[in-house]
Every structure is written in structure tokens, then in C-alpha cells.
Amino acid sequence: MDAKVERTFIAIKPDGVQRGIVGDIIKRFEAKGFKLVGMKMMSASEEHLTKHYIDLKEKPFFKDLIKYMSSGPVVAMVWEGKGAVKTGRVMLGETNPANSLPGTIRGDFCIDVGKNIIHGSDSVESATKEISLWFKDDELVTYTSCAFSWLY
Numbered sequence: 001m002d003a004k005v006e007r008t009f010i011a012i013k014p015d016g017v018q019r020g021i022v023g024d025i026i027k028r029f030e031a032k033g034f035k036l037v038g039m040k041m042m043s044a045s046e047e048h049l050t051k052h053y054i055d056l057k058e059k060p061f062f063k064d065l066i067k068y069m070s071s072g073p074v075v076a077m078v079w080e081g082k083g084a085v086k087t088g089r090v091m092l093g094e095t096n097p098a099n100s101l102p103g104t105i106r107g108d109f110c111i112d113v114g115k116n117i118i119h120g121s122d123s124v125e126s127a128t129k130e131i132s133l134w135f136k137d138d139e140l141v142t143y144t145s146c147a148f149s150w151l152y
Contacts, residue, residue, distance in 0.1 A: 008079050009077070012074060013117050032081075041074070044070060064114070078140055
């Protein structure tokens with residue numbers, strides 16, 4: 001993989017799945033020019049989610065977060081492209097939808113911080129950890145997009 005190209009982990013949370021906006025979210029990442037290299041829908045166990053959110057374990061909202069995230073299916077994805085982590089976070093908007101600008105995913109689709117429909121890695125290091133937690137190596141696809149030369 002080119003040094004300028006990185007991978008990020010994006011998960012559509014249970015409320016995003018239940019509201020039927022998975023396709024809208026995927027379309028935004030595709031339209032931006034990122035390449036989807038892994039995707040699966042799953043019901044994540046509390047154990048799995050505790051590993052994912054371990055850095056928030058001491059927060060007062062931790063138990064509610066785990067309950068919410070295990071309340072229905074999630075769509076786990078890995079996107080690849082130049083600046084995928086930072087740009088992905090900008091596309092998501094602020095954690096609190098009330099602070100998210102129109103045009104961001106949370107700014108356009110969310111009202112409440114407790115139901116903010118999407119998770120995105122906050123650093124390259126976090127992305128690497130999260131991707132390995134949610135995907136086996138053989139579940140990620142390496143390929144050259146026909147649009148690559150038009151993007152870079």
C-alpha cells in the first residue's frame with residue numbers, strides 16, 4: 001500500500017442500520033473517492049464491544065454504550081484512501097450531533113449524542129487496532145480501483 005494511502009475502520013451503529021441509511025453512508029464514502037476493502041453486518045457481543053471501547057471503560061456512560069451497541073446489528077467496514085482516517089472523521093461530524101455541521105453524516109442524520117449512528121477511527125493507530133479486532137486478514141480485499149489514477 002502506498003505510504004499516502006491508509007485504512008480506517010467505520011461502523012454503522014444499530015440506529016443507523018435500523019433507520020435504513022446504510023446505503024446513504026456508504027455512498028458518501030464512495031463519492032469521496034475512498035475504496036471499500038472490507039464490510040460485514042454482524043451482531044457484536046458485549047465482550048467484543050468491551051474490547052473495542054476499552055479506553056472508555058471508566059466513563060459513566062460505558063454500560064449504556066455497550067447496551068446500545070449490542071442492541072442490534074452493526075455494519076463494520078474498512079475504507080482505504082489518502083488521509084482516510086482524518087477525512088473520515090471530518091465526514092462523520094462531531095460526536096455530539098448538535099455540534100455537527102450540515103453536510104456531515106451526523107449533522108444530516110442525527111439529533112441525539114446517544115444515538116449518533118456511526119463510529120470512525122480517531123487515529124491511524126486506532127484504525128489498525130480496530131480493523132484487526134473486527135476483521136481477519138483474509139476478510140480484507142486488496143485490489144486496484146479503476147478510479148485510482150483519476151483520484152491520485
